[in-house]
Amino acid sequence: MVVESESTKDELVIDVQDLVTYYGTRKILDQVNLQVLAGEIMVIMGGSGSGKSTLLRHMLALNKPAAGAIRLFGKDPNKLSAPQLHAIRQRMGVSFQNGALFNSLNVEENVAFPLREHTRLDENTIRIMARMKLEVVNLAGFEKLMPSQLSGGMVKRAALARAIVMDPSLLFFDEPSAGLDPVVSADLDELILRLRDAMKVTIVVVTHELDSAFRIADRILVLDKGKVLILGTVDEVKSSDNKRVQNLLNRKSEDVIVNPDEYLQRLTDDLAGL
Amino acid sequence: MNTRKFIERIGEKTIDAIEEVGYHFSLLVESFYWLLVGPFVKQPVRLHYIFSEMMKIGVLAIPVVILLSFSNGIMMAIQGIVTLQEFNAESQVVPGIAYSVTREFGVLITAIVVAGRSGSAIAARIGSMQMSQEVDALRVMGIEPVRHLVAPIIFSMLVMMPILTIMADSAALIGGGLYTGFVLKLSLGTFIDRCFDVLVVYDVMQGLYKSLIFGVLIALVACSNGFSVSGGAEGLGKATTRSVVMSIAMIVMVDMIFTYFLSR
Amino acid sequence: MTYLIEEKNDYLVVYLEGEVDLSCSPEARRVILDCLQKQRHLLVDLSGVSYIDSSGVASLVEGYQVSRSKNLNFALVGVSDNALNVLKLARLDQVFPIYTSIETLLQGGS
Numbered sequence: 255m256v257v258e259s260e261s262t263k264d265e266l267v268i269d270v271q272d273l274v275t276y277y278g279t280r281k282i283l284d285q286v287n288l289q290v291l292a293g294e295i296m297v298i299m300g301g302s303g304s305g306k307s308t309l310l311r312h313m314l315a316l317n318k319p320a321a322g323a324i325r326l327f328g329k330d331p332n333k334l335s336a337p338q339l340h341a342i343r344q345r346m347g348v349s350f351q352n353g354a355l356f357n358s359l360n361v362e363e364n365v366a367f368p369l370r371e372h373t374r375l376d377e378n379t380i381r382i383m384a385r386m387k388l389e390v391v392n393l394a395g396f397e398k399l400m401p402s403q404l405s406g407g408m409v410k411r412a413a414l415a416r417a418i419v420m421d422p423s424l425l426f427f428d429e430p431s432a433g434l435d436p437v438v439s440a441d442l443d444e445l446i447l448r449l450r451d452a453m454k455v456t457i458v459v460v461t462h463e464l465d466s467a468f469r470i471a472d473r474i475l476v477l478d479k480g481k482v483l484i485l486g487t488v489d490e491v492k493s494s495d496n497k498r499v500q501n502l503l504n505r506k507s508e509d510v511i512v513n514p515d516e517y518l519q520r521l522t523d524d525l526a527g528l
Numbered sequence: 529m530n531t532r533k534f535i536e537r538i539g540e541k542t543i544d545a546i547e548e549v550g551y552h553f554s555l556l557v558e559s560f561y562w563l564l565v566g567p568f569v570k571q572p573v574r575l576h577y578i579f580s581e582m583m584k585i586g587v588l589a590i591p592v593v594i595l596l597s598f599s600n601g602i603m604m605a606i607q608g609i610v611t612l613q614e615f616n617a618e619s620q621v622v623p624g625i626a627y628s629v630t631r632e633f634g635v636l637i638t639a640i641v642v643a644g645r646s647g648s649a650i651a652a653r654i655g656s657m658q659m660s661q662e663v664d665a666l667r668v669m670g671i672e673p674v675r676h677l678v679a680p681i682i683f684s685m686l687v688m689m690p691i692l693t694i695m696a697d698s699a700a701l702i703g704g705g706l707y708t709g710f711v712l713k714l715s716l717g718t719f720i721d722r723c724f725d726v727l728v729v730y731d732v733m734q735g736l737y738k739s740l741i742f743g744v745l746i747a748l749v750a751c752s753n754g755f756s757v758s759g760g761a762e763g764l765g766k767a768t769t770r771s772v773v774m775s776i777a778m779i780v781m782v783d784m785i786f787t788y789f790l791s792r
Numbered sequence: 793m794t795y796l797i798e799e800k801n802d803y804l805v806v807y808l809e810g811e812v813d814l815s816c817s818p819e820a821r822r823v824i825l826d827c828l829q830k831q832r833h834l835l836v837d838l839s840g841v842s843y844i845d846s847s848g849v850a851s852l853v854e855g856y857q858v859s860r861s862k863n864l865n866f867a868l869v870g871v872s873d874n875a876l877n878v879l880k881l882a883r884l885d886q887v888f889p890i891y892t893s894i895e896t897l898l899q900g901g902s
Contacts, residue, residue: 316667336672339670353660357657357660367669378854386846
C-alpha cells in the first residue's frame with residue numbers, strides 16, 4: 255500500500271456479514287464474513303462449487319441473501335431505492351468472466367456505453383475517454399472491431415476498459431485469467447496492479463488461479479463448500495497449517511471418505527429385483 | 529406413490545404457469561413505467577433502439593405479411609365461391625371475405641408472421657445476452673434491462689402491429705377481390721366499393737384492437753423466454769422454439785375468446 | 793470546480809481549482825476551447841486541482857489537439873502526483889508538454 259492513503263486505509267468499502275444463501279434447498283454460502291478495505295486488492299479463491307461466484311453476485315447486488323447482510327460503501331443495496339442503487343453502481347466497475355461485451359456494438363462503443371447512458375458529456379469527450387481506456391489496457395487500434403473478432407485476452411481487456419471507463423472506486427474481476435495463456439494472464443495481473451496504484455481503486459478478484467492470486471492479492475479469502483476456510487494476507491495463507499488450505503495450494507485432490515452403507519445404497523438404489 | 533407424484537407434478541406445473549403469467553405482467557408494467565416515467569428520472573427509453581426494433585419487427589415483415597395475406601384472400605374467395613354456389617349465393621362472397629379478413633384473418637396472419645419472425649429473434653437475442661452475462665452487465669452498470677431491452681420492443685409492437693394489420697387487411701381484400709372479379713366478372717373497384725358498403729369502422733377496429741394485444745403477447749412471451757434461458761446452446765434453442773409455439777398458441781386462444789365476446 | 797483566467801506574456805493561463813470530475817469537466821472543456829478560439833497560446837495550471845478524472849483529462853486532450861491544429865502552444869503546469877498518475881496510466885505524460893511552474897516555461901526551461 256502507498257503511504258499517502260494511510261488515512262483512508264480503514265474505510266470499509268464492502269462489508270459482508272453472516273451471509274447465508276441457498277440455491278433451491280442447497281446451501282451455497284454459509285455464514286460468510288468479509289470486510290474489504292479501501293485501496294486493497296482482495297482475492298476470493300476456491301474450487302468450483304465453493305460459492306465464490308455466488309458471493310460475487312451478492313457483492314454486485316445481483317442476488318439477495320437468505321440471511322445476513324451486505325453493505326457497499328456503507329449502504330445495504332437490498333434496501334435502497336432504484337435510483338440510489340444506480341448511483342452506487344455507477345461507482346462500481348465489473349469485468350465479467352467472458353467479458354459480457356455487447357455483441358451488437360464495436361469495441362469503442364462498448365467502452366463508451368456507460369458514458370453514453372449515464373452522462374451528458376460531449377461526444378468528443380466520450381470518444382477520447384473510451385480511447386484513453388483502450389490505451390490503458392493496450393487495445394489501442396482495435397476500436398472498430400466487433401467483439402466476435404477479438405481473441406480471449408483482448409475480450410477481457412476490452413471488458414476491463416469498459417469497467418473502468420467511469421473511473422470507479424470499486425472494481426470487480428470474475429476469473430481474469432481463466433482461459434488465458436500464462437503470459438497474457440501475467441500481463442493482466444500487471445495491469446490490475448497498475449490500475450490500483452494509479453486510480454486508488456479497491457479491487458475484488460474472484461479466481462481459482464493460485465499464481466495470479468499470489469501475484470496481486472493484498473489479502474486472500476479462501477472459500478470451501480460455502481464456508482470461509484481462511485482469510486488473511488498472502489503469507490498467512492501460504493503458511494497456514496490447515497490441511498484443506500494446503501491441499502488447495504498443492505493442488506491435491508481431496509481423499510473422499512465414504513460411508514459404506516450409504517455408498518452401497520446409492521449404487522443400487524431404484525434397481526429392479528433389489 | 530405414482531399418483532402422488534403425478535398430482536405433485538400437476539401442482540408444480542400450475543405454480544410455474546402462474547409464476548410465468550405473473551412475470552409477464554410485471555414485465556409489461558415495468559415496460560410502461562420506463563416508457564412513461566423513464567425520461568423524468570434520467571433513464572429514458574432510447575429512440576434509436578425503438579426505431580431499430582420498429583424496423584426489425586415491422587418494416588422487414590411487410591413483404592411476408594402482404595404475400596401471405598394476399599394468398600389468404602384468394603383462398604377465401606375460392607372456398608367462399610365454391611361453398612356459396614351450392615345456395616346460388618356466390619355474390620354474398622364479398623361480405624363474407626370483408627368481415628372475416630378485417631375481424632379475423634388479417635390480424636391472425638400478421639400475428640403469426642410476427643411471432644415466427646420477431647418472437648424467435650427476440651427470444652434468441654435476449655437469451656444469448658443472458659447467457660453471455662450481458663444482461664448482468666447492464667444491471668451492474670445501473671441500466672435496467674427491462675428499460676433497455678423490453679420497453680423498446682413493446683412500444684414498437686404497439687405501433688407496428690396495427691400498421692401491419694391494416695396492410696394485411698388491404699392485401700387480403702385485394703387478393704380476394706381479384707379472384708372474385710375474375711370468376712364473377714366483377715371489377716376490383718366494385719368489389720372494394722361493396723366491401724366498404726358492408727364494413728363499418730367497428731369491424732376494422734376489432735382487428736386492430738386484437739393486433740395490439742397480440743403484439744404485446746408476442747413481445748412478453750419472447751422476452752420472458754429469453755431472460756429465462758439457462759443451460760447453454762441447447763437451452764437457447766429450446767427457449768426460441770418455446771417462445772414461437774407458446775405465442776402462436778396464446779394468440780389463437782386469446783383470439784377465440786375475443787371473437788366470442790366481440791362477435792355476439 | 794472553479795476557474796480563473798489570467799494573461800501572462802503571450803499566454804492565457806487557466807487556473808483550474810477543486811475537483812474536475814464528470815459534473816464539471818464540460819465547463820473545463822468549454823473554458824479551454826473558448827481560450828483557444830481566441831487564437832491565444834494556452835497554459836492550464838492544475839496546481840489547485842485536488843482530483844481530476846478521465847473526463848477532465850479527455851477535455852485537456854481535446855484542447856491540446858485543437859491548439860496543435862491552430863499552431864498554438866499548449867502546456868500543463870502544476871500537475872500533482874495524483875493527476876500525473878492518471879496521465880501516466882494512459883501514457884499521456886509522454887504526450888502533453890508538462891512544466892513544473894509557469895516561470896520555468898516562460899524562461900524556456902522544462
